[in-house]
Amino acid sequence: MELATKLDERLKAVSSIGSDPTGGMTRLLYTDSWLEAQKYVKQQMESFGMTTTFDDVGNLFGRIEGAENPDETIMTGSHIDTVVNGGKLDGQFGVCASLTAAEYLVAKYGQPKRSLEVISMAEEEGSRFPFAFWGSKNFVGVANNDEVQDATDADGKKFVDEMRRQGFDFSPKQTRRDDIKAFVEEHIEQGSILEQEHEQIGIVNSIAGQRRYDIVLKGEANHAGTTPLSYRHDAVYGMAKMINNALDKAHQVGDPLVLTFGKVVPKPNTVNVVPGEVLFTMDCRHTDAEYLVQFTKEITDMMTQVAAEMGLDISIDLWMDEKPVPMSDQIVKTIEDKAKAGKYKYRVMHSGAGHDSQIIAPVYPTAMIFVPSIGGISHNPAENTKFEDLVEGVKLMADTLYELAYK
Incomplete structure (x- = not known):
């Protein structure tokens, strides 16, 4: 498969779901466009052999079983929701990058030794209801359902009613998964450091x-x-x-x-x-x-x-x-080793913005890969990244997942 072509197709397709007349994106938790986007990602997962499941709150998982150690899982992904009138990359680039890197590896190397899983998280932004990280907090089992029982959006629609309207509900108390050995999230920087320093990759070692x-x-x-x-x-x-x-x-x-x-x-x-x-x-x-x-x-x-x-x-x-959240030294080193070997222009850096990784990192070994944001602009219809930088980010993600899941 041609990695750049598939990435371009996916970004264009998912960016058409929830686009608004200003050229921005508005795809909020439990809206119809949100469900349409999750269904699109599900179809893309299944297109190259992933087994797909939704959890109770709407997080979507696509999985390729490992050939030798199926009970050890390498996970990657990001969130599918947007802010109101946001950009075309925040969150969904990470989902498309993970999908494309996983498909590339399966096409080139076949079944991984360890299970490879992509997650498209239900929500991170907190843009519709006054609760952020609903997807990742449910995934790691730290969500407080009481905080959303009476929550409503700007139109007075209740969180609980909208969740159930789309076919989801609160998760019963479940045992936290013990199979996940690494989580890697790719994201645009949402700042200007990489662009100013003429670097294509940021390897995140902590979240402020x-x-x-x-x-x-x-x-x-x-x-x-x-x-x-x-x-x-x-x-x-x-x-x-x-x-x-x-x-x-x-x-x-x-x-x-x-x-x-x-x-x-x-x-x-x-x-x-x-x-x-x-x-x-x-x-x-x-x-x-x-x-x-x-x-x-x-x-x-x-x-x-x-x-x-x-x-x-x-x-x-x-x-x-x-509190600040450190990333896994081991996963950061793995990414950095692959960046050096592949001669990527990179720097190790912290993230000033919050991400799903800050919720996941205290539970599972986690790190992030950043690509530059043009002008440092994000949460804005003008949000953009050079396509060649997006491709470099996906290539490094594929290199990293190969090291973690295939070797």
Whole structure:
């Protein structure tokens, strides 16, 4: 089989499912387009001899039994859902890459020694319902069904009703699989490092931890024309001081620390009133768990001090605290060895974005392969990667799976 041709066919076919008029992709969990995409992947799996199954929540598995050690499984794959008006590669490239690499190996070398399995995970993004990693969390048995029992989407449709409408339901408590010896996920970088450094491959050795906060400052709303600056309790002024101090400190620290203030909601949010209240968010990420906690504590202590000096009330809500997740040294080394042998242009790097691999890695030996993102753009209809880079990524995936499943 011609690897590049099959990859191109699959990406074009799956990108037509859930495409919207803007040129982007909207394929959300348990929608009709989501099920159509999973059925397409199922047909593609079966086209080269894979045995396919859905689990209870809609994760799709395609499997080639191993000839010598069928009870040892090498798994690869990614997620099939998208964000709203997203790009054509996030998630589904990893699914198509895994499918294409597996088909290439079976066509060239026949049945593997160990079982080879591709997973198309039901959901990762959390774009329709307020719950992310539904697919991978169910796969490794850490999903909390209580968290989605009353969840609804923007149209008021219930998670449970939509899941059952598509023929799926909650998983009964099952024994976690013990046959999986490695999981490898391929993904676009969603950043600009590989492109800027003129490299085609990233080998991911860790996924950054994330701490996210909602911060509310309360002062006093007042007339913009009659209230002297020295008399004001301006919530936005306080926020501006805090953000400036925090970002200055973050720039001094540098990589791999990143700090983002992405949402600001002032009240009353009108041109001629001193804002008496403001809500803003903080997203901080780092690959070292202890340093992430230390840095964010220094920032929140600074915010508390600034609020006191300015006569503002402050509340700080830490609503996400995800620890960094290291990848398997052994699987990373396997990928790197194949990258060296194949003369791929690569670097070992961390991921600043979250992925299904961060859920799977604490349970099974896991690593990731990145390919460049043009302009670092993702979650956007403009998301793109040079086709030759996509092909190089699939070739390295095939080389890696050959080492893990055939040797």
